[in-house]
Amino acid sequence: MQSRNWKRIVIKVGSALIAPNNSGCSSHYLLSIAQFIVRVRSMGIDVVLVSSGSVAAGAHLFPNDTKSNIATKKAMAAAGQTEMMSTWDKLFDFPTAQILLTHGDLRDRERYVSIKDTIFTLLDNGILPILNENDTVTTDKLKVGDNDNLSAMIASAADADVLLICSDVDGLYDKNPHTHDDAKLLSLVSNIDESIYAMAGSATSDVGTGGMKTKIQAAEKAVSHGIDTFILNGFSELPFNMLLQGKNPGTHFKPHETPMQEHLHWMTHTSSAEGEVVVGDSFDSPLDAQSKELTSEEILAVNGNFSVGDTILVRKDDGTKLAKAKSNYSSCLLSFIAGQNDKKFANALQHRTGPIISDKNIALLEEQ
Template sequence: MKTQSFKRIIIKVGSHTLSEKDALSLDRIKNLVYFLADLMQYFEVILVSSGATSAGYTKFHLDRKELVNKQVLAAIGQPFLMQTYNDFLAKFDKIAAQILLTASDFDSRKASKNAKNVVDTMLKCGILPIINENDTTATFEFFFGDNDSLSAYATHYFNADLLVILSDIDGLYDKNPHEFKDAKLVSRLGYIDKKWLEQSSKTGSEHGTGGIVTKLKAASFVLERNKAMFLASGFDLSVVRAFLLENKQIGGTFFIKDE
């Protein structure tokens, strides 16, 4: 049984977690949905999900290096991705609803308020809101480019208490674990050094657009607004399950300001 004090949480899952080679990983999506269904018994849950481009590529092959092609693939893949989520949610008599946003929606007080009203109503009805960036209509000036940033903004504007980022990165280390065998996981952190945000960002997959730097930027954004963030693996959900449902931290990094 969960013992955390959080009420509304946002779960963000990346493309690398949801996809495998040139297809969606149905096993991982199924495991994620089963986990979300458990969370919805105790929390108000919002999902920020990447994966539309990867889903689109399973239906139609276009060169993902071209921006317009990625936009086309996202348009093809978004409904397919939503259907996949809803197929698994149906086992729990639950449904998901799609919300596509751009950075400009958060720059508009009217648009962000309207979006929050919609999200609030969905949660009251027991519906799972699934947010993604509207790649088809986003312009360069108002383009997040990665869902780590989108999820951080959603945490603030939709009044969530906690952002959980599930990724191929299982936490923040004191040095690069791919280069140093003695790298140690940082279990808890209350600040983000600005110089960390100036590093180059490398993603774990051709489908991904994030990396550790985008996650640190997300953590910095939420910490500055007195929110918390938890970074853990999206491949092994036992860590995040223990954190949210058992109040035990057995891995991952918890970003929260020290009281």
């Protein structure tokens, strides 16, 4: 691992490893992961742990509830989080810290930077950050939904060199290895495209929320930020020993040679669009620094309610997504100038107020 020159690792551990039998937390599968973390830290490499498992850990405390409605799952998360943290804490002889967050925290730039600062401060003081989605308070609007994608967002925020996503299989196969004996493991993925996503099956764990698809989504987020990403079998000690020997333990997703800039990566993969600006299907400006500015007469519609500084989606009328960008106008003002028949008035207002979106705050999207 020293030959790789890694300085910081993010490890994602799922619910099936934390509470495999729905009877509370178990250290059975966590010991090898903890030993790996100890050895890595002894080599001078920072570690950040993203750990699912609060709901699974607390489920056994609600034996009479068979419906597991949303309120009960939130209660399970509240009860199970302390048990999960206690289990991790007992495996280390150094201090750990808990960070609970929602997507609402990550997609707000100010809170996102605050999370970064907290992680760096903990690492500077030799404390292991353990992060999880705050299932007790999160809502559909505010949740990431799975810790695979959350781990990729955290890896970006933590300026990690590598993301390790623990799975119940050895990596990405060309078909489901649980149902096909001739399934072949892909040791290296240089480009994540539709053919890679087609290989992903559904979740195979009874207690987890993510399957192989969410792991590929996480890998796509991470590699675009220049982060080496591995999917490996977390139920075995062997993959972690292989990593220590500098070997590939599963499927290695190769990072982009030219990583996306941090603020553009945040806007593309973490920030959520609060609204939309719709342009005509014939709109052909790439919205980059070399293009002309987006003008009011090119706007067909403004959808959603957003304020100055919010992230918005710019798309064509046919649904093609062009870019995510920071809006310099509120939805109210944009709707007003977009509906003006007097272009001179709209252009004068735009000239006085500035561009609708700045070329410094645009994340171009592949047409999708």
